[in-house]
Amino acid sequence: MATFGGALVALVAISALLAPWLSPHDPLEQNVLLRLAAPTAEFPLGNDSFGRDVLSRILWGGRVSLYVSTSAVLIAIVIGGALGILAGYIGGLFDRVVMGAMDVLLSFPTLVMGLLVVAMLGPTVGNLILAITLTAVAPFARIARAPTLTIKERDFVEAGRALGFSNLRIMVVHILPNVIDDVLVMAALWLATAIRTEASLSFIGLGVRPPTATWGGMIREGFENILDSPWLAIFPSIAILIVMLGLNMVGDGLRDTSDPRLRHE
Amino acid sequence: MNSAPALAVEALTTEFRIEGRWHAAVRDVSFAVTRNETLALVGESGCGKSITALSIMGLVPKANGRIKSGRVVLDGRDLVGLPEAQMEKVRGGAIAMIFQEPMTSLNPVLPVGFQIQETLRYHTSLAPAQARARALELLSHVKIPSAARRFGDYPHQFSGGMRQRVMIAMALACNPRILLADEPTTALDVTIQAQVLALLAELKSEYGMAMLFITHNLGVVASIADRVAVMYAGDIIEMASVDALFARPTHPYTEALLSSIPRVDRHAGDLKPIAGQVPPITSMPQGCRYADRCPLRVAQCATMPPLVALADDATHRARCWVRAGGAALQ
Numbered sequence: 200m201a202t203f204g205g206a207l208v209a210l211v212a213i214s215a216l217l218a219p220w221l222s223p224h225d226p227l228e229q230n231v232l233l234r235l236a237a238p239t240a241e242f243p244l245g246n247d248s249f250g251r252d253v254l255s256r257i258l259w260g261g262r263v264s265l266y267v268s269t270s271a272v273l274i275a276i277v278i279g280g281a282l283g284i285l286a287g288y289i290g291g292l293f294d295r296v297v298m299g300a301m302d303v304l305l306s307f308p309t310l311v312m313g314l315l316v317v318a319m320l321g322p323t324v325g326n327l328i329l330a331i332t333l334t335a336v337a338p339f340a341r342i343a344r345a346p347t348l349t350i351k352e353r354d355f356v357e358a359g360r361a362l363g364f365s366n367l368r369i370m371v372v373h374i375l376p377n378v379i380d381d382v383l384v385m386a387a388l389w390l391a392t393a394i395r396t397e398a399s400l401s402f403i404g405l406g407v408r409p410p411t412a413t414w415g416g417m418i419r420e421g422f423e424n425i426l427d428s429p430w431l432a433i434f435p436s437i438a439i440l441i442v443m444l445g446l447n448m449v450g451d452g453l454r455d456t457s458d459p460r461l462r463h464e
Numbered sequence: 465m466n467s468a469p470a471l472a473v474e475a476l477t478t479e480f481r482i483e484g485r486w487h488a489a490v491r492d493v494s495f496a497v498t499r500n501e502t503l504a505l506v507g508e509s510g511c512g513k514s515i516t517a518l519s520i521m522g523l524v525p526k527a528n529g530r531i532k533s534g535r536v537v538l539d540g541r542d543l544v545g546l547p548e549a550q551m552e553k554v555r556g557g558a559i560a561m562i563f564q565e566p567m568t569s570l571n572p573v574l575p576v577g578f579q580i581q582e583t584l585r586y587h588t589s590l591a592p593a594q595a596r597a598r599a600l601e602l603l604s605h606v607k608i609p610s611a612a613r614r615f616g617d618y619p620h621q622f623s624g625g626m627r628q629r630v631m632i633a634m635a636l637a638c639n640p641r642i643l644l645a646d647e648p649t650t651a652l653d654v655t656i657q658a659q660v661l662a663l664l665a666e667l668k669s670e671y672g673m674a675m676l677f678i679t680h681n682l683g684v685v686a687s688i689a690d691r692v693a694v695m696y697a698g699d700i701i702e703m704a705s706v707d708a709l710f711a712r713p714t715h716p717y718t719e720a721l722l723s724s725i726p727r728v729d730r731h732a733g734d735l736k737p738i739a740g741q742v743p744p745i746t747s748m749p750q751g752c753r754y755a756d757r758c759p760l761r762v763a764q765c766a767t768m769p770p771l772v773a774l775a776d777d778a779t780h781r782a783r784c785w786v787r788a789g790g791a792a793l794q
Contacts, residue, residue, distance in 0.1 A: 354568040360523055361563070362583050362634060363556035365549075372582065376573045 201452020207445030211438065215261030222255035226412050235428045244434045247417070248424060249410075253431065256412035257438050263413045264442075267324060268393035271331035272386055278332070279339025280382055284370050286340065287347030298344065301337040309334045309396050317405040324407055327400065331393045342385045346378050380457035387450035391443040398439055414439050469496035469537075470674035471520070471559075471642045476534035478512075478519045480745070487745045488532070489515045491698040497642070497674040502665075504689035504706070505678045506721075510742060512698040513678045517644045520676075521561055522551045538642070557587050560635035564647040566628035570619040576630045577603070577615035583637040602633040606663060625656035632663065639671060646678045661688050682725055686710060694718050697742050697753040700771060704780040714774065714782040717754045752785070760786045 214221055224242070230250035238245040244253040286297040307315070309331075316330035350356065351374065359369050400406045401415025409416060414435040421431030478490040490512040497503045505513045518524050520536050522543060536543040538558060543551065555561075563569045570579060580599040584590055590598060603611035606629040619627055628648060635643060645664065649657040665688055668675050677688055685692055685706065692709045694702040694717065702715040713719040720738045740757035743749060749756065755765040764785045771783045782788040 354563060354565050355571045357523075358561075358563055358569040358631070358634075359571075361521055361555055361561040362586070363552040363554065364586060365552055368586070373571050373574075377571070 200448050201455070204445040204448020204452060207441050208449060211261060211442045211445070212265060214258055215265050218255075218258040218262055222252070222258045224252035224255045226251060226255040226259040227410055228252070235424060235431075237428070238430065245428065245430045247420060247428075247431050253417070253434055256417060257414070257435055260412040260414045260417055260435065261438060263324070263407055263411065264394055264397050264415075264439075267327050267397045267407075268331065268390055271328045271393050272335060272390050274328070274332045275335035275339050275389070276382060276386055279336040280343045280375075280378070282336070283340035283343025283345075284347050284374055284378060287344040288351050288366070288370055288374065294344075297340070301340045304333060304337040305341075307334060309392065310399055313396055313400045314403075314405060317400060322405050322408055327397060327406060330400070331396050334396075335389050335393065338389065339382060339385060342381050343378050346381060347374055350374050350377050380453075384450050384454045384457065387446050387453055391446040391450075394439065394442055394446075469498050470539070471676070472496040472535075472537040473516070473520065474535040474537065476516065476519055476536065477532045478515050478524055479530055479532045481528045482746055485746075486530075486532070487748070489529075489698055489745060490519060493534070493695075493698075493700055495693050495700065495703065497676055499641070499672050499674055500669060501691065502668060502675040502677055502689050504685040504692045505676060505695060506680065506682065506685055506692055507695035508680055508742065510745075511695040513695050514646055516695075517561065517646050517676065517678055520642075520644060521555055521559065522546065522548075523555075553587070556583055556635075556640075557638045558640055559642045559644065560638070560640035561644040561646065562628070562631045562635050562648045564650050566624050566631055566648075566651060569631055570627055572619055575616045575618055576622065577617075580630070580634050580637060583634050587638045599633075599637070602637060603630070605636070606630070606633045606667075608633075623656075624652055625660060628652060628656075628660055629663065632660075632667070636667060636671065641673060643668070643673050643675045644678070645675060647680070648677075649684060650679070650681065657684070658687075664688065682722065694721070697748065698745075699753060699783060701754065701784070702782040703771070704777075704782075708777060708780045712780070714780065714787045715754075715784050716758045716760050716787065718782075720757075752783070760784075762786055 228251060230246070232250065234250045235246065235248055242252050242254065244257065247253055247256070282297050282301070286294040312334045313330040316333065317326055320326045320329070356369055356373060359373055364373075397406060397413070398415030398418070401413040402419045404419065406415055407413050417435040418432050421428070421435065425432050473496070474494050476490055476493045477488050479486040479488050493512070493516055495503060505516060507513050515524070519531055520543070524531060531544050534544065538554065543554060546554070570576065577596070577599055580602055581595045584595040584598055585592070588595070600611055600615060603615065608614055608626060608629055619630075622630065648664070649660050652660060661684065664675070667673070679685060689706045691703065691705050693700050694715065696717050702709070702713070702718045709718065710722070713722050720736065723736045724738060726735055738757055743753060743756065751766040751768050752758070755761050758765070762785060769783050769785045769788070771781050772788050774780045774782065774788060
């Protein structure tokens with residue numbers, strides 16, 4: 200399952216990365232004569248209302264979606280993971296303040312946070328990343344803090360102190376590797392959420408500005424002609440479906456391998 | 465004579481705060497260990513022996529514990545109150561410690577070889593390749609069979625005795641002058657216990673270390689220690705060479721402790737448990753803390769007896785008005 204999921208994700212990631220070489224046409228090239236044309240041999244997934252090649256746009260759109268979501272999740276892992284380990288390790292007032300702030304962030308639904316940031320700061324790629332990062336930091340802080348609380352009481356941490364290791368070293372070398380499993384499982388699942396959020400924001404028109412191709416934006420454009428040319432909305436939806444399915448399979452697989460109790464079921 | 469102590473603990477008092485009041489868990493404890501010497505710190509659970517070790521390491525939990533007074537002198541330098549950054553260099557460097565639980569004292573997600581190397585790289589300026597070579601050398605030094613092959617193995621692939629050997633290798637990595645061993649063999653099988661004790665004794669003389677060996681097991685004391693300090697309820701109540709202590713236990717508590725060990729050559733019915741209980745830390749009596757359980761109690765026991773040398777043996781000291789002759793002075 201996990202391997203299959205990984206293959207799906209890899210397939211999409213590679214085709215997005217290689218979009219400049221794989222796409223048969225320029226994703227922005229308009230052709231009035233081919234407006235809303237059904238799939239043909241030359242344009243396998245048809246053409247949109249401007250006559251642009253849907254396949255090329257899906258390939259290029261994947262670049263934006265994957266870039267925004269991976270960057271957001273990576274930043275969230277680093278910031279959230281560091282805050283969670285620090286909060287769990289230091290405890291006391293620091294813990295309460297940090298986790299209180301995380302609870303505030305958690306109380307914003309992902310989409311509302313996205314609306315807020317993009318409406319206030321403008322629909323750029325950077326702001327999209329910021330919006331998704333803001334909602335993803337809190338869950339990563341929580342998932343890193345919980346195991347830190349128990350690990351810091353373990354004997355090997357005390358033994359590390361007796362060997363003269365500094366707090367920073369104990370956190371980075373001894374606690375982090377014990378926490379990373381849980382964080383990676385979360386990362387796979389959150390990557391799917393981030394892709395969905397980016398698509399949702401683009402769908403309601405708060406994503407990267409047209410004519411740049413994004414999956415969510417293509418679905419919205421396709422919606423206008425859903426009765427005549429359903430493939431315009433369906434094909435980008437399938438792209439999102441494949442990535443999310445793949446990422447969820449990877450997440451489940453990672454969880455099973457990191458939890459030895461589930462391994463032999 | 466090599467008489468300058470490697471480590472001297474002077475009038476150490478460590479306190480813990482319980483419900484807003486400070487209570488001494490270790491009270492006015494003094495002892496010294498010289499190179500090549502093993503001092504055993506003996507006592508039952510909660511008598512303050514582990515707290516003494518943590519005080520030496522500067523690892524008393526700061527949230528509710530503190531060293532109230534006293535000095536821990538390592539090579540002429542007082543470690544109490546040393547800034548944390550300097551203390552980190554001392555720990556694992558000049559003073560190393562091994563713990564009771566080898567099963568949990570190693571990080572389960574890092575290979576053992578890496579964990580030994582880490583100590584070396586942290587405390588010395590060895591290049592990675594040199595650190596690796598030295599770590600491998602240490603691993604075979606503590607008699608891990610086919611050390612090179614096991615270098616990349618994880619702790620769960622090692623048995624308890626092997627893990628304790630790895631812990632010992634980590635402790636020895638930076639040639640410490642003092643080794644604090646906090647019940648290092650308690651969690652091990654008896655046969656493994658004997659091997660680890662033999663290894664410790666061998667390494668101690670090889671490295672010329674001073675060893676502070678904390679245990680509740682008098683059998684272990686007899687086999688490894690040169691001198692013994694017996695602790696009861698936070699006080700050292702008797703200190704003597706190991707032979708003198710076993711030949712002539714002077715404090716009534718030491719005596720009772722020795723007669724509560726099961727022995728093959730004695731009938732089980734001869735075992736004498738010590739009546740009563742250790743007074744709780746929150747309500748320690750003013751005088752001798754053993755008085756309530758002591759068959760020899762006299763009126764004078766209501767004041768704390770000093771730790772004095774016996775009349776005929778200056779190295780054998782006990783804290784008892786009746787037995788140590790202190791009574792005669794008053």
